[in-house]
Amino acid sequence: MAETANNGPRPLEGVRVVDFSWIVAGPQCTRIMADLGADVIRVENESYLDSMRNGMQVFPDRPSLNGSGMFNNMSRNKRGVTANIWHPGGREMVERLIKTADAVLENFSAGAFERMGFGFDHLRELNPNLIYISISGFGHAGVDTTYITWGPTAQAVSGSTAMSGYPEPMPPAGWGYSYLDHTAGYYGAIALLEGLYHRKRTGQGQYIDVAQCETGMMMGGVAMLDYQVNGREYQRQGNHMRWPATAPHSVYRCQGEDRWIAIACETDEQWDALCEVLNADDLATDPLFATNMSRVQVQDKLDAAIEVYTRQWDTRELMYVLQAQGVPAGTAQNSEDKMEHDAQLKSRNFYATADHPYLGPRRFEGLPLHLSRTDWQLQHGAPEFGGDTEQIMTEILGYTADEVTQLKSEIAV
Amino acid sequence: MTAPLDGIRVLEIGDRGEACGLILAAAGADVVRVEMPGFGSAGRRQGPFIADQPGQERSLHHAYFNVNKRGITLDPSTGDGLNVWRRLLERADVVIDSTGPGVLDEINAGHESFANLVEDGKLVWCCITPFGLTGPWKDWEVNDLVQIALGGPMMSTGYDDHEIAPIRPDGEHSLWMGAEFAAMGILAALYEREGSNLGQIIDVSIHESVSCTVEGAFPNWEYAKRLVQRQTGRHSSPARTAPWQFVAGDGGYINLMGGGIPRTRGNWSDLMEWLDEFNAAADLREPQYEAAVHSDPMVATTERARIAEVIGAFVQSRPAEEIYRRGQSLHLPWAVIRRPEQNLDDPHWNSRGFFGEIEIPGFDRKVKVPIAPWQMSESPNELRRRAPMLGEHNFEVFNGELGLDAQQLVALAGSGAI
Numbered sequence: 063m064a065e066t067a068n069n070g071p072r073p074l075e076g077v078r079v080v081d082f083s084w085i086v087a088g089p090q091c092t093r094i095m096a097d098l099g100a101d102v103i104r105v106e107n108e109s110y111l112d113s114m115r116n117g118m119q120v121f122p123d124r125p126s127l128n129g130s131g132m133f134n135n136m137s138r139n140k141r142g143v144t145a146n147i148w149h150p151g152g153r154e155m156v157e158r159l160i161k162t163a164d165a166v167l168e169n170f171s172a173g174a175f176e177r178m179g180f181g182f183d184h185l186r187e188l189n190p191n192l193i194y195i196s197i198s199g200f201g202h203a204g205v206d207t208t209y210i211t212w213g214p215t216a217q218a219v220s221g222s223t224a225m226s227g228y229p230e231p232m233p234p235a236g237w238g239y240s241y242l243d244h245t246a247g248y249y250g251a252i253a254l255l256e257g258l259y260h261r262k263r264t265g266q267g268q269y270i271d272v273a274q275c276e277t278g279m280m281m282g283g284v285a286m287l288d289y290q291v292n293g294r295e296y297q298r299q300g301n302h303m304r305w306p307a308t309a310p311h312s313v314y315r316c317q318g319e320d321r322w323i324a325i326a327c328e329t330d331e332q333w334d335a336l337c338e339v340l341n342a343d344d345l346a347t348d349p350l351f352a353t354n355m356s357r358v359q360v361q362d363k364l365d366a367a368i369e370v371y372t373r374q375w376d377t378r379e380l381m382y383v384l385q386a387q388g389v390p391a392g393t394a395q396n397s398e399d400k401m402e403h404d405a406q407l408k409s410r411n412f413y414a415t416a417d418h419p420y421l422g423p424r425r426f427e428g429l430p431l432h433l434s435r436t437d438w439q440l441q442h443g444a445p446e447f448g449g450d451t452e453q454i455m456t457e458i459l460g461y462t463a464d465e466v467t468q469l470k471s472e473i474a475v
Numbered sequence: 476m477t478a479p480l481d482g483i484r485v486l487e488i489g490d491r492g493e494a495c496g497l498i499l500a501a502a503g504a505d506v507v508r509v510e511m512p513g514f515g516s517a518g519r520r521q522g523p524f525i526a527d528q529p530g531q532e533r534s535l536h537h538a539y540f541n542v543n544k545r546g547i548t549l550d551p552s553t554g555d556g557l558n559v560w561r562r563l564l565e566r567a568d569v570v571i572d573s574t575g576p577g578v579l580d581e582i583n584a585g586h587e588s589f590a591n592l593v594e595d596g597k598l599v600w601c602c603i604t605p606f607g608l609t610g611p612w613k614d615w616e617v618n619d620l621v622q623i624a625l626g627g628p629m630m631s632t633g634y635d636d637h638e639i640a641p642i643r644p645d646g647e648h649s650l651w652m653g654a655e656f657a658a659m660g661i662l663a664a665l666y667e668r669e670g671s672n673l674g675q676i677i678d679v680s681i682h683e684s685v686s687c688t689v690e691g692a693f694p695n696w697e698y699a700k701r702l703v704q705r706q707t708g709r710h711s712s713p714a715r716t717a718p719w720q721f722v723a724g725d726g727g728y729i730n731l732m733g734g735g736i737p738r739t740r741g742n743w744s745d746l747m748e749w750l751d752e753f754n755a756a757a758d759l760r761e762p763q764y765e766a767a768v769h770s771d772p773m774v775a776t777t778e779r780a781r782i783a784e785v786i787g788a789f790v791q792s793r794p795a796e797e798i799y800r801r802g803q804s805l806h807l808p809w810a811v812i813r814r815p816e817q818n819l820d821d822p823h824w825n826s827r828g829f830f831g832e833i834e835i836p837g838f839d840r841k842v843k844v845p846i847a848p849w850q851m852s853e854s855p856n857e858l859r860r861r862a863p864m865l866g867e868h869n870f871e872v873f874n875g876e877l878g879l880d881a882q883q884l885v886a887l888a889g890s891g892a893i
Contacts, residue, residue: 073667086690098663118691120698131698132691203850206823210808214709214719218730219799221815223708226632226644233720234728234812235642238631238703238711239690246848248655253849255662256479256502260853262669264477268853276829276848281646282815283845287535288523289816290842291835296814301620301643305522305536311620313629313640320637324624332616385615392621394641396630397696397703400686404625406612412683413697425697430653430683431660432607434593434676436667 072099073436077258080105080156080163081140082180084112086213086240087197087274088169089136090247095254096139097429097438100164103454104142104445105156110170115447120421127447128420134444138416138426142445143454144475147178151474157188158459164261165193165254169246172198172207182269191267193257197250201273211274213240220278221285221296228300246274302361309357310336313394314369316377322394323377325368325384330354335387339380340371378403401425418443451475478503478854483665486563489573490517491681492603493540494654496571499661500543501847503854504569507872508541508863512548512893515865525837531865538835538862542844546863547872547893551584554890560584562877564592569661573603576613586676598674599664603657607680622649626685631692631703631711641705652688653681716775717783720812727795728812734783735790736768737807743768745805746786755789819843831858869893 077100081092089112096102106112111127118132119125143159146152160166166185168175175181175196185194196202199211217223217237227235253270261267285296303311303326310333311326327333330353337346345367351357357364372380377393384391393399401413413425421443429438455461455475469475480502487496488509493516500506510516515531518540524533551560564570572579572586579585592598605622606612623629623643633641660677668674687693695701695713703711708720708730717734737743743765750756758764759782767778790798795811802809818824827850830843846856873879873893887893 071667073663094659098659118694118698131694135694135697200823201827201850204823204827206803208806209803210806211810212732212808214730214732215808215810218728218810218812219818221813221818222644222646223730223812224728224814225646227634227642228639232634233722234708235633235644235705236708236720236730236812237628237644238633238705238709239628239692240710241628241644241648241688241690244688244690245651245655248652248659249848252498252655252658252662253851255659255666256854257851259662259666259669260477260479262666266853268851270849270851272849273827273829274848276824276827276845279815279818279824279829280845280848281648281651282818283539284523284536285815286819286844287539287835287842290819290840291525291535291838292523292527294523296816299645301640303618303620306520307522313620313624313643315640322624322629322640324620324629324643326618326620328618385612388616390616390618390621392617392625394624394629395627397627397689397692398700400627401693401696406606406610406682407686409610410607410680410683412686421698427687427693428683429656430680430687431656432678433660433664433667434678435673436664436671436675 069439071436072439073433074099077101077165078103078163079165079167080159082166082168082170082175084110084169085114086136086243087246087250088167089114090244091197091250091254092140092167093136093138094247094251094429097440099438102140103159103450104137104140105159106142106144106447107146109146109148126420131421131424134418134421134424135426137444139441140445141450141454142448143451144448146474149472149474151469151472153179155455155459155469155475159454160185160188160192162458163189163192164258165195167195167197167250167254169197171210172196172200172202186267191261191265193254193261193267193270195250195254195257195270195272197246197272197274199274201276202271213243216242216246216274216278220275221282222278224296225282225285225298227298229298234298242274242278245277246272249277307358308354309361310364310368312361312365314365314372316372316375316380318376321377323372323380324392324394326390328390332389333357335389336384339383339387339389340368342371414440416440416442419446419449480504483569484567485569485571486567487544487571488579489571489575489603491573491605491650492571492654492657493518494651495601495603495657495661496544497540497542498654498658499569506544507868508544508546509549510546510865512550512866512891519865525835532836535835539844541862542833543859544863545860545868545872546865547869548866549893550891551579552582554892555887556892557582557584559873559877559887559892561589564589564598566876567598568665570598570600571603571657572600576602576604576608593674593676596674597668597672599661599668599677600674601657601661601677601679603653603679603681605680606682608678612682619643619647619649622681622685626682627689627692628685631689631705633705634707637705649681649685652684653679656684712773714775716773717780718787721787721790723790723795723798724792725794729790729795729798730810730812731786731790732808732810734772734779735786735809736772736779736782738768740765740768742805742807746807749801749805750789753789753792755785755792757785759785828856831856833858833861835861836864866893
């Protein structure tokens with residue numbers, strides 16, 4: 063079971079979120095809410111099956127809706143029901159669930175949830191103080207709301223892709239995963255927490271319309287100002303830093319296959335220490351590299367000269383030696399490095415273990431925050447498909463066991 | 476219409492929590508940025524600057540990251556500064572403290588020194604630090620490059636050619652990630668406080684914030700002991716996949732999610748009609764290509780490679796914005812790769828009220844900045860004030876709110892405390 067130390071109350075105890083989300087952005091948001099103690103109940107159905115349940119099967123020889131590692135990680139701590147909203151009995155069950163909720167979340171394409179019969183007006187009829195939160199690529203309001211996005215689409219439009227990689231003529235490197243799916247989930251959690259707090263203080267629910275592309279655009283604000291004030295179009299910098307311009311500031315090859323270290327000297331003392339650790343007298347005495355200002359002028363030459371030395375080092379060993387001398391340096395860590403060899407993450411039990419009925423005990427990514435009095439907890443893995451239907455119907459919604467059996471036989475739930 | 480955090484007073488001290496203050500200020504909190512007297516925050520010395528001329532009030536970094544905040548100067552380690560800090564804390568709901576583990580407590584100004592306000596009082600004290608408050612790396616020297624390397628995004632990001640180093644995406648994303656989780660922690664603590672009437676300490680690790688933002692790299696290792704490989708402009712993967720990113724006819728870039736291959740037969744026939752308009756369908760009318768529409772996008776096949784090749788050739792003949800607009804009109808998740816500033820005049824964002832206008836002292840026109848990535852039916856998206864000049868609200872806060880008189884302010888200034 064859970065390895066987090068705290069077993070006391072969690073900050074969102076008593077909050078219920080009815081969760082129609084799928085893929086990554088919505089589930090990331092509700093994962094955070096569940097970690098913080100909210101009772102997150104996923105509402106699922108084969109007709110809009112979360113494709114994450116099919117992805118990354120842990121036992122490829124016996125695929126299962128409960129066999130996805132990706133899904134287990136994204137939906138831990140949640141509960142799950144199945145309901146057929148096109149059957150009157152299934153729809154009634156969902157509506158009874160919504161009546162008990164503090165919030166309803168979905169991340170379908172704009173307009174889809176309304177077409178499923180759950181527009182905000184109807185949701186508010188069911189539950190006048192409800193918070194309804196949607197996460198979509200372009201938002202529900204505006205002129206391009208029909209546009210379809212996945213993480214990479216949103217990254218492209220928002221500017222995030224263009225801000226990654228070497229300058230022209232090299233193409234953008236972009237992000238090697240759907241960064242903005244996670245970011246949209248994070249901002250979804252922030253917005254939902256704001257909505258809950260607002261409701262706690264005023265009694266008022268509301269409709270929150272999160273636009274994933276805008277979450278990416280938030281992070282381009284300085285570039286937008288540079289263009290408006292200085293007329294400068296954004297230009298990629300590789301791994302160099304333009305503001306503030308300091309050098310060395312790059313990623314260097316080390317011993318082994320595809321092993322690298324990031325080194326960033328912000329002061330001359332750090333530069334001197336780097337030269338000493340590398341035993342690089344030629345760099346230490348080269349007038350071209352004497353000051354930060356001069357180093358910034360010849361950065362490509364500087365990087366090549368440094369890499370001659372770093373190639374002879376093991377990346378972790380060099381990281382520890384440089385950090386001991388106060389030089390900002392870090393291994394470009396892959397998941398094996400982080401999960402098996404990162405002393406810091408280990409000391410904070412970041413990858414704690416919890417059980418899953420089909421997948422067994424597995425490690426999970428932690429929530430990167432701790433509250434001293436009411437901390438989050440890792441309690442269990444993701445819900446099995448429909449795994450909590452009966453319990454939730456009888457314990458929360460007041461159905462009898464016979465009624466549940468009947469609705470199941472009609473494939474309503 | 477009221478903002479969610481109306482009436483909440485936040486003190487922000489340190490340089491790694493700017494984005495957290497920005498998020499809370501957008502939600503209506505009264506965020507007071509606490510800067511070093513005479514010197515100011517590190518962001519003031521970080522470009523770009525107005526007309527590329529550095530200066531205390533010329534940083535566009537400062538201008539963006541401190542929108543909606545007020546600003547005071549205070550050095551709790553000097554003269555009567557600690558007493559003034561204590562009085563500010565007594566009136567605050569939240570502290571965003573990114574000064575580093577133990578830094579403020581060394582001068583008796585941290586959460587341990589003011590445990591009474593947190594443990595017996597209602598103060599929420601959030602520490603944002605590179606590695607958290609505990610652990611063997613907690614005092615390591617880092618910046619965004621090092622954090623993105625250590626946390627994992629870097630090894631997933633870069634180019635097909637692994638002779639080229641992996642990449643740190645620009646934009647100080649590690650600070651954003653830490654700020655986002657800090658905002659969540661603070662909001663959860665405020666929510667809980669409504670019932671308990673008690674504050675608490677929040678320990679946010681930027682390293683952990685980055686480490687959990689890697690998507691497939693985590694389950695690939697935990698469940699299959701596989702490492703993902705970085706690829707140009709698309710998802711990292713244990714095995715090579717077909718390109719998604721192409722150069723358009725006007726030299727701009729296009730992202731065709733999944734190699735431009737539609738996910739349904741309906742999308743496919745729409746796309747074929749469009750290609751036919753330009754005699755660009757080549758051999759894609761042959762049946763094996765339509766059949767490939769339903770294959771797993773993460774598995775490379777010769778059919779998918781051929782489709783990507785033909786579509787790649789087509790988009791290289793048309794302008795990037797046209798590919799984007801026309802593709803989306805066919806319900807294809809296609810996108811133009813824009814630079815950030817290319818969104819400033821897009822009708823969609825402007826129709827949502829995403830941007831607001833602010834002044835920047837020293838510049839003669841108002842400029843647009845993002846407000847918040849959402850619309851809330853009960854709370855307006857509005858900009859209340861531009862970023863503060865250094866010490867701009869000293870009198871308002873120290874005299875108007877703490878009641879210090881002119882003589883006391885002169886003494887504090889004379890000692891270097893404010």
